[in-house]
Amino acid sequence: MRINRALRLGIGVAALALAAATTAGCGSSEKKSALDHAKGGKLTIGIKFDQPGLGLRNKDGSYSGFDVEVARYVAGKLGVKPDGITFKESPSPQRETLIENGQVDYIVATYSISDQRKEKVDFAGPYYIAGQSLLVRADNATINGPDDLKGKKVCSVKGSTPAQNLQKNFPDTQLQTNDTYSLCLEGLKAGSWDAVSTDDIILAGYAAQSAGSFKVVGKPFTTENYGIGLKKGDKELRDKVNDAVEAMIADGSWKKAFDQTVGASGYQAPTPPKVVRY
Template identity: 85%
Template sequence: MRINRALRLGVGAIALTLAAATATACGGGDSKSALDHAKDGKLTIGIKFDQPGLGLRNKDGSYSGFDVEVAKYVAGKLGVKPEGITWKESPSPQRETLIENGQVDMIVASYSINDNRKQKVDFAGPYYVAGQSFLVRADNTDISGPESLKGKKVCSVKGSTPAQNIEKNFKDTQLQANDTYSVCLEGLRAGSWDAVTTDDIILAGYASQSTGAFKVVGKPFTTENYGIGLKKGDKEFRDKVNDAIEAMFADGSWKKAFDSTVGGSGYQAPEPPKVNRY
């Protein structure tokens, strides 16, 4: 009986140890702050893996895009070299959870700053001001902006803000809502619809990968402030990230990063925004 009890106690101890190790591996057992991680020369940064020009995981396992370049610059200013960065995929619906659970130190993933999100996380930035625009085939001359949408077929993603905007404000337009932008692009290439709509910088990224098949048209007609998502309440870390963003604007690295990524579509870099130190 004593042997069985000892075995049970031993198994229980092993199980607890494994559970603790699992929690640590998932980020839940790490009590260090993002600034502590940076001081150790390591950061876990959330990005998109499927947005060409912004955040893309390439076939060789490397990562590229404007968001990636912004993240690397900011990390560098915090003392973290590129090899010290762990990239983590951050789908839109999971971003707040990843930050709150400590699974990432920051998120740089076309992450619009809004009041609802600020209840759960903090933001540094903005580092870019995006706006809804249109992607059309390169030979299209019919669409130049929202004023020329009447009777046109326009594709966006189900439930997205751009899709809702078209549905609400452009009732003479035929909205085609799909699950992903890749489906929208396939249909645009095939001529199934006339345009794809979402934020201008996302469209510019797709255009830069299209080898001249698509172009972005029209001035942005909405406003989306892209910020770097951070753990709520960590003012010291947010201030340092804001310092890094401002330095990137000032030394020309921001424009260089834009031109080398989404700028490949021919889309011109706007003036950098003013950082909001709320």
Template identity: 80%
Template structure:
């Protein structure tokens, strides 16, 4: 009887261990909170890898962009130095999942705050208010804003909010849609169309990489408040990140970050936003 009981206890313990291991593997995340990880000197931060001037993984394996500067500043305020940061790619369609599963501690990835997303994650910020704008060739003098688009050929991405906005609000425009902005960019350079439209941050990044061949024109004609995505319900983390954003704006680091990234294109920084403690 003793042997059978011991055997049963042993089998139960093994089963519990295996179940725990399986659950951890399937979740792909950490049991620690972001602040616990920060106390240990480590953070995993989600960014974009393919947006010049915003969030870009460079050919040498380093990272650059305005979002990257924001992410690093916030990490430092949480007590984590640059060598303690692991950047993880955060594609638009995966951002909520990455946060919910604990695969990242927070996300800084041109992440617009909206009500649908706030059902799944929390936000700190905004740290920037982006908006739809226009990118044209530098020698173009005909287009200075959306009201100049009548009869013009304009490119955006299929199914994107910018494309839908052009179609709805500026029906006299000859809208061309492609699968990626890089294809729009190639067509703009080649003269296939007159302008490319999406968020001003992304356009400023393209302009910065163009060696003066492209420029952003006109004022933003929509509003997209960018926030830092956090695990839902972690109020302490959200307060600390909001404090960091406010400090970055107040001490001039926000302006410096813009000037060394998006500002390289000649695009002027908008007024820094007021943090809204949602």
């Protein structure tokens, strides 16, 4: 009897310990919000790694560009210093997934706001308004705008707004898609296609990076509102990010950042946008 009683007591203690451990484990596995991460002095921010003037990972491992400066300014307003930021590459087709899975706290990566995307993520901003345009080889005299695209091979990025616009509005164009614009540029240089299409500000950066090789042609034929993508339903974060964008524009940091990044290519800073608070 004593042995059975001791055995039962031992089993009971073990069960209580297991339950406590399980409860503690469940608590620790709960995903923290972006603002929780910011309170801890850390943020993971999605940017592009291959867009000169906007989001570029340099050879020395540093990061530069207008989107990078916007990301850093917003982080600062959330209480996070530059050394507390981890930048994560966010290719166009992966942006919603990265946000939904919590792999990034927010994304600043030439991310056009659209109704389709707002079904999965929320946006703050816009912090910039761009327009889709065309990049061709410097010696190309046959393409001067979207009306010249019939039968031409044009490269854009999978899942991007420019690719969707071409497919919908220019069905006679032979659309080619890649994972990144840098791959589109390589194909354009090699003669694999006739043009690359995305937003004018992105193309201006590529043209400046390869002076004499490419040129931007025609006037922009869409309006693209760049927003900061974040987790759907996190209103507190969205409000704070909107406040940060408004502050960046108001205190002159927005124009200074633009002039030091995209502006270095000769591209003139436009009038800053008005934050809409989607």
